[in-house]
Amino acid sequence: MTHVKLTMAQALNQALRDAMRADETVLMFGEDVGALGGVFRITDGLTAEFGEDRCFDTPLAESGIVGMAVGLAMNGMRPVVEMQFDAFGYPAFEQVVSHVAKMRNRTRGKVRLPIVIRTPYAGGIGGVEHHCDSSESYYAHTPGLTVVAPATVADAYTLLRRAIEFPDPVIFLEPKKLYWAKEEVDLTEDQPGIGQAVVRREGADATLIAYGPTVPVAMEAAHVAAAEGRQLQVVDLRSLVPFDDEAVCAAVRSTGRAVVVAEASGFASVSSEIVARVTERCFHSLAAPIRRVTGFDIPYPPPMLERYHLPSVDRILDAVDDLQWEDS
Amino acid sequence: MTHVKLTMAQALNQALRDAMRADETVLMFGEDVGALGGVFRITDGLTAEFGEDRCFDTPLAESGIVGMAVGLAMNGMRPVVEMQFDAFGYPAFEQVVSHVAKMRNRTRGKVRLPIVIRTPYAGGIGGVEHHCDSSESYYAHTPGLTVVAPATVADAYTLLRRAIEFPDPVIFLEPKKLYWAKEEVDLTEDQPGIGQAVVRREGADATLIAYGPTVPVAMEAAHVAAAEGRQLQVVDLRSLVPFDDEAVCAAVRSTGRAVVVAEASGFASVSSEIVARVTERCFHSLAAPIRRVTGFDIPYPPPMLERYHLPSVDRILDAVDDLQWEDS
Amino acid sequence: MTTVEERLLPSAEPVQLIDQNGVRHEHPQYRLPADEVLVDGYAQLVKGRRINDQAGALVRQGRLAVYPSSHGQEACQVAATMVLREDDWLFPTYRDTVSIISRGVDPIETLTLLRGDWHSGYDPYEHKVAPQATPLATQLVHAVGVAHAARLKGEDTVVMALCGDGGTSEGDFHEALNFAAVFKAPVVFFIQNNEYAISVPLARQTVAPSLAHKGIGYGVPGERADGNDLAGLLAVLGQAVAKARAGEGPQLVEAHTYRVQAHTNADDATRYRNEAEVTPWLERDPIKRLDAYLSEQGLLDDNAKQAAESAAEQAADELRVGLMEDVSPDPADLFRYLHTTQTSQIKEQAAFLQDELAREEA
Amino acid sequence: MTTVEERLLPSAEPVQLIDQNGVRHEHPQYRLPADEVLVDGYAQLVKGRRINDQAGALVRQGRLAVYPSSHGQEACQVAATMVLREDDWLFPTYRDTVSIISRGVDPIETLTLLRGDWHSGYDPYEHKVAPQATPLATQLVHAVGVAHAARLKGEDTVVMALCGDGGTSEGDFHEALNFAAVFKAPVVFFIQNNEYAISVPLARQTVAPSLAHKGIGYGVPGERADGNDLAGLLAVLGQAVAKARAGEGPQLVEAHTYRVQAHTNADDATRYRNEAEVTPWLERDPIKRLDAYLSEQGLLDDNAKQAAESAAEQAADELRVGLMEDVSPDPADLFRYLHTTQTSQIKEQAAFLQDELAREEA
């Protein structure tokens, strides 16, 4: 197949379309995903192609949406649901934590829930309150969930296809600010699967560990650092749960220094976990403590102030500068 | 005042009683907290003493309970609510994250919410599914919440009084398995406030960092270790947010080795945060990476299997043994 | 008032076909079930009662961690399954042990949750019984999903979703009824209004004219029945199931019954209600009245009663014997079922525990 | 049917006192508001419309991030505040900018949220207006709490809680109505049924006979009114407020109106509805009909209309001028309001940012 130029939004739409073509038990539903095609148009045209039974609007109630997905999955379907924005996934929290995450374990594997919960994720789009939350840590902390966040157009396609094929529930986080990022991609090309991190850029001096919306920022930082003579390696986690300990530790050991870059507030978060587990495993390879560049421990700011909150190239480079180079 | 022998349940009851006597805007409500006195009897006798307007049962709906508390607090009250078990707090998650945590910030400090959300917390009581969750990481990760967990009878009293007097919302986690722990206490004695950790036992060889239900286990481990000739220091965090960086770092620096002990699953949790932040701050004082003894990354087990999940004295001592003593 | 309202609002009084004295009453809308159905139902009630009481005893003997009994609510328990076909689904709560067993699920597997060796002990697909739900009302939305999937597959399966009076206050109750109505999902929402949610009486749960009145707000027909009258329940639930199967969408049925015992053995009901309140309900017992009616009609002789009782006794024996067996669940199970493919994290943790246990043994 | 049902179910048709042609209709239960009230209301409608349209223009000029307009729903917006006393409370949603401004809140402070310099710009206590709620239906439970606190303090305050048709599907709607009913909290739940929740039409939101029919399931009287008839709304809402104030507990009012424009400027309504559906609603415009009625009655002459229009123009001017001013919120505010006493963590982070900014400037 030839390469095509697609936005991440288009790649996600294509993934849904291809998944629905491949398997008629795949259903897509949620708020405004039918005629409107979703507020971000990720489900554009699906109702037209697959009919009302396959892609449909529900009443406005997130617990109902996720709970109904549980029931549909129990009875042979593969539901993909959309939470309109990640803060609007909170009403479904009980269903996610007490059922989606636990049903397989509860029933000794008898009831499997191949559910995908798609969520426009994180900030950087000037959204008003409740429209830019980063909720991955809530989900990553909940045993039983698989948590995935693509950062490239190709990964958006691949990971969503894999998530839909996955036998267990997947929280699928779509970085909002990357929806319109365009890339030349070959959708038939095989990409690493769920659970595998990839090194997006090689570099011997320090490792930047990022996922979702912060991957391009980390790449940009590495680019700028290179101009200043410092070679930064960039790891894109792709999957938070399962976590690719092997790849991440190999990367960090190769440089001995690392900065974790994430948009979410840092306290008790996925980024804390990365620091903790990499330090536990690579302590004697570390020349300096692993630094974090994350959102502050504050609610997501109003549009006019969001740039102060978001991990920036400068902030990443400052953190890299802080890696006690004099010690090495 | 003379010393009295009280269980933690009694101390909590006394704290509520004294708070309600001291301030008539303090209200206590939730499920079964009236005539029954709560399933753990923490609110025993409050309706009898203060009347139906001050301590009352609500309809069975946790989002409603927390949401109503928000409104009551907006209009001059100091609501204390009980979530019957911590897994039953999940239906209120949206109210907690989107309102309780954010209202003060949203309104530039105009609307303050002096709400206490009391939650019987964690396991070790042989409870069936959904009755033994440890949900502190969800709350600690949410900016705007203060998160407190007493481990002693005296602290249960003091911290609950302080939480009720606190001008901002507090998540108050009551270790279920310690409800019936009896101690000789003097309730008039001043205890450190919210935000202060305390060293419960001195020891020069390594530091155990614990909170809530794991404090007694850590104390027991230190006791056993002493018999084997190793002096373990025990830090009781008391408050997860704010976090007492100063005290914890001072403790860890004094020993150069640390183990974090918590019941919750470890991944992306408060214990990850402790490892991350202490390592960031004390890297060059550490002789070994900080180890964690936490619950596994699984749903809380059924009663007959819980002992395999819970941090035990042996597991703590194994972790201490693992602190690369040969390096030092 | 229009016909819409007449169609959706419940009967003025709970439907009752046999009263507490065993006297039969005619009802303009509902017919008495056939004699053999009632005789069979009687045997099931007797067995249900015996299971409830045996389970209570087993708690006292330390063989079960806890048991929320449906003593006094057996008519609801039994009716809920009697009206179902084999390919229909049942969504029970923690109180519905008798319902589950009467659906055919192995009693010991049913009690796994309350014995504490695992969260749920039976295969939900074997008898189409969902795991018992503890978080209130959460199972109702699942029921809608299962029913909707059946509809999509062109099956005429019906889902019976059980819920308590307290559970109706939860947001999920609302969302489930609304979703079911909008999608015309074949669900019968069956509320066992036993007047209490632990210590909280119905009057503090709602001030609605009845719980069945909640249906109209979703466009769902609501009906109510005497929850201690098996005949009335079979008639009302049977009709609800038939309507749902016929494509008329979800149905809401409220049974007026009473929680005769405490919430569970761990509860102390004397803290919040008087014996005086309980006594009249003992008179309304579901077994007593059916016994009276059937005996009066000559449908139940001493032999038949004897047979019912010995069947019940046998069920109780099985329970006792089964639960007297000590079980020791495998700690490795903690890691076995969480994911289809274990993550490296879970593998490590499983290995850690295995190693720890090996060292302990050594 | 019993009196309970008659008391709790809504009128057979939405209450309408002035029809779309400006013709007055008698109603057995509701009286036309006084002339001067209607004349005042007219001026407020004109102003509300002008604010809506001005705000829309300011989005196009990049001065507001987004604006969910209540164009066409101004009668609801204005009626909701006209029936309140100064010490009553208003709980608005993101769509209720006009309601908030008509309550007396500074327009620029009101638009702070949508301009994007802070989450909410006004002091909720100044005019007793809660911050606009974005997460749907969540504000309704807060309203119950505020009302219950008032009752505990012995005040006779009433709380007007606004909600959309879509919002009624959320669990919090259910919990709010039930709590209010059980606690007899003086809340008027006012649903602006504008037929859409973004792209989802009412028929996919619920199949209930009406949203006002949801009241009876909580024991709350439900009523419905023509949402484009200011007179009818004032009568119905006025009565609801009076009842709530008198201690009769919560009231539910549904207004039948229509979202004439897209959900927000960011929405494309052509994807899910035809112009043909919109046109008849333009005929039902709330301003046009009140104009016709008042003019016909000789209550509104050219002078009065002129005055209303120039007052509206002035309000629009203030909006324009106010929003043309560039604001640059202080980054330190990010850390200023979260806690009464900053934690050491927040202090560190504030210092970090301050240092970063200082270095940038240097």
Ligand SMILES: Cc1ncc(C[n+]2csc(CCOP(=O)(O)OP(=O)(O)O)c2C)c(N)n1
């Ligand atoms: C979401 C949730 N909140 C609280 C509880 C704790 N709880 C268990 S049973 C119960 C009372 C339920 O009453 P009802 O629905 O009437 O059922 P019944 O026990 O009477 O059968 C409560 C509050 C729970 N299980 N789930």
Ligand SMILES: Cc1ncc(C[n+]2csc(CCOP(=O)(O)OP(=O)(O)O)c2C)c(N)n1
């Ligand atoms: C809990 C929650 N889920 C989803 C959304 C996203 N959302 C914003 S407005 C809206 C539609 C609301 O419709 P309705 O209640 O009818 O109000 P209207 O916009 O018509 O005034 C949706 C789905 C939200 N704000 N909150």
Ligand SMILES: [Mg+2]
């Ligand atoms: Mg009950």
Ligand SMILES: [Mg+2]
């Ligand atoms: Mg609407």
